[in-house]
Amino acid sequence: MIAFTELALATYCPRKLYYRRKNDDFEAPDQPGFELAFRYPSLLDAATDLTDEPIAISPASFRKNLRRTRRRVDRFDELCSPARRSVYLAGRDAHGVAHKLLADPPAPSIVSVGTPPSTGVWEPHAVRAVAATKALAYERETKIETAYVEYATHGLIRELEITGRRRAQYRRAVRTVETLGDPPPRLQQRTKCRSCAYRESCGVRTESLFTRLFG
């Protein structure tokens, strides 16, 4: 069975997944800011000093985002006190952990400490959220239509409707993992490579500021 994290990585870059598997690099890195997703009420409290919190934006912007999130996300209170936390789920094709589980109706939430897109969620996060939704639906023998992705260090929660397009992205990721080449081709779009730990083994040269300005 495939891990949720492998599906997300295959969506980001199949070649990166290849290196991750080859080097057996699946140790979960420290994620500063992850716990923020479990402290929203106190972070909203004006009496809490956010200066030393592991947030990725200014305290004022973080609190503004979090207030907007509270207004816009119907199940915000449940996401603050989820029915269960770090729940292992096993579906038909994939297994892994949902960081939060809401009870009724059941819905998983995935927490990221990364930077969100301006709207919606990044595709690797969407694939991981769909994987959690499908595994939960498989375990409970029920249909689940919604998942959440939380960009905790930015105070944002994005609701994800499990549409046909999202299911297709998930199926594509499953196929990519099942047919992973040896190794898959490099990405054409090199912006994703700048922060990749496998740049050297991969043989990708990312553009320096100098070549961008004068190359």
Ligand code: SF4
């Ligand atoms: S350097 Fe780029 S192409 Fe190579 S593994 Fe990393 S993200 Fe993929």
